[in-house]
Amino acid sequence: xxxxxxxxxxxxxxxxxxxxxxxxxxxxxxxxxxxxxxxxxxxxxxxxxxxxxxxxxxxxxxxxxxxxxxxxxxxxxxxxxxxxxxxxxxxxxxxxxxxxxxxxxxxxxxxxxxxxxxxxxxxxxxxxxxxxxxxxxxxxxxxxxxxxxxxxxxxxxxxxxxxxxxxxxxxxxxxxxxxxxxxxxxxxxxxxxxxxxxxxxxxxxxxxxxxxxxxxxxxxxxxxxxxxxxxxxxxxxxxxxxxxxxxxxxxxxxxxxxxxxxxxxxxxxxxxxxxxxxxxxxxxxxxxxxxxxxxxxxxxxxxxxxxxxxxxxxxxxxxxxxxxxxxxxxxxxxxxxxxxxxxxxxxxxxxxxxxxxxxxxxxxxxxxxxxxxxxxxxxxxxxxxxxxx
Numbered sequence: 064x065x066x067x068x069x070x071x072x073x074x075x076x077x078x079x080x081x082x083x084x085x086x087x088x089x090x091x092x093x094x095x096x097x098x099x100x101x102x103x104x105x106x107x108x109x110x111x112x113x114x115x116x117x118x119x120x121x122x123x124x125x126x127x128x129x130x131x132x133x134x135x136x137x138x139x140x141x142x143x144x145x146x147x148x149x150x151x152x153x154x155x156x157x158x159x160x161x162x163x164x165x166x167x168x169x170x171x172x173x174x175x176x177x178x179x180x181x182x183x184x185x186x187x188x189x190x191x192x193x194x195x196x197x198x199x200x201x202x203x204x205x206x207x208x209x210x211x212x213x214x215x216x217x218x219x220x221x222x223x224x225x226x227x228x229x230x231x232x233x234x235x236x237x238x239x240x241x242x243x244x245x246x247x248x249x250x251x252x253x254x255x256x257x258x259x260x261x262x263x264x265x266x267x268x269x270x271x272x273x274x275x276x277x278x279x280x281x282x283x284x285x286x287x288x289x290x291x292x293x294x295x296x297x298x299x300x301x302x303x304x305x306x307x308x309x310x311x312x313x314x315x316x317x318x319x320x321x322x323x324x325x326x327x328x329x330x331x332x333x334x335x336x337x338x339x340x341x342x343x344x345x346x347x348x349x350x351x352x353x354x355x356x357x358x359x360x361x362x363x364x365x366x367x368x369x370x371x372x373x374x375x376x377x378x379x380x381x382x383x384x385x386x387x388x389x390x391x392x393x394x395x396x397x398x399x400x401x402x403x404x405x406x407x408x409x410x411x412x413x414x415x416x417x418x419x420x421x422x423x424x425x426x427x428x429x430x431x432x433x434x435x436x437x438x439x440x441x442x443x444x445x446x447x448x449x450x451x452x
Contacts, residue, residue, distance in 0.1 A: 066156070067084065067091050069095070069157075069160065070146070070149065071098065071099075077096075084112065095117070095149040097118040097161070097169070100119065100124050102128040106127075106132050109139075116148070117132060118146045120145075120165070121141065156334060157173040159180055160183045162184065162186075162268065164190055167429060170184055170187050171426055173204075176202060180199065180204050180205065181209045182208060182210075185210070185268075185280045189386045190387070192422070194423055213308070215307035215309075217288075218332070219320055228312060229295065229312060230296075230310075232310075235360065236261050240255075241300065245363065250402075251273075251402075260302070270397065275360060276368065278360070279371020293376050307321070328342060367410065370407060371385060381419065384432065385410060387440065416439050
């Protein structure tokens with residue numbers, strides 16, 4: 064049997080992974096599960112999946128996890144060391160779904176010769192892309208994209224030689240404010256921004272989708288995952304979220320991957336590649352859909368995408384700074400401390416104030432750069448607290 068560990072098991076990616084594994088009990092076994100602070104949910108998952116080890120990141124939740132797993136034979140732990148142990152345990156595939164910069168260290172800890180790492184954590188590649196991919200290559204780990212867009216590009220790139228690729232396009236739904244005027248977007252409250260039209264995701268990534276920062280981060284990811292230069296990467300808005308990624312070749316052919324929006328599909332592909340797993344996901348019916356639409360992104364109404372494009376072009380430490388500032392700004396917006404456009408304003412000013420330098424060459428350097436970006440962004444919160452645009 065193929066052994067699987069799930070980092071971020073209680074989050075949206077973790078739940079989708081469980082959905083896939085439940086239908087393939089005879090093929091996969093679960094080695095370890097790790098979560099943030101939901102000890103009850105993590106314990107239930109560990110028991111349901113028959114995991115050998117469970118780790119909760121919040122030290123305070125350790126006692127509850129231990130109590131709930133008492134008598135099950137499932138070992139457990141709490142805190143940073145326990146999460147790193149869960150990541151490093153002997154598994155053929157590790158699904159890395161811990162969100163934010165917190166996912167960087169455990170995902171790198173999961174690297175091992177011949178091990179497949181299903182990466183659903185954008186921040187690993189945005190904050191430390193060159194180091195992350197280089198370290199995986201050095202130890203012989205296989206990085207496999209779990210995001211629907213990057214998984215689609217991974218599949219589409221196989222249609223021709225890399226030298227023949229002219230352009231790679233990542234699709235964006237446009238989020239809940241795709242057609243809203245700037246004045247209305249400026250007044251948006253967190254509840255409205257969290258109403259994604261097509262996907263069910265965690266709060267942070269849903270806000271990133273509303274600002275289109277998500278797509279900027281995905282371009283940076285694609286640059287590192289596939290070695291595609293920035294000038295060959297772009298975003299196209301596709302409200303239906305049926306086409307997930309496109310690759311244009313020099314002969315004029317465009318190869319795209321289409322599917323109903325469901326995270327279980329790229330996860331199943333990651334777990335089974337080069338084969339395919341049957342899933343319970345809804346099948347695509349193009350005749351029933353009737354039409355698919357596309358449009359260019361509006362950088363004026365969605366300045367976060369413009370900031371990410373600039374960081375991608377600049378390289379070095381810029382993407383790390385962008386990511387750290389964005390995490391602080393999104394958290395502040397969700398707490399009601401700043402307006403919607405306060406997110407892009409804080410990110411822009413943090414990029415202007417932070418010292419530039421080389422891209423991080425280690426986890427420690429990435430975390431140090433991230434901490435400095437967060438410090439600056441936090442210091443800017445009072446300035447933008449009363450500003451909505």
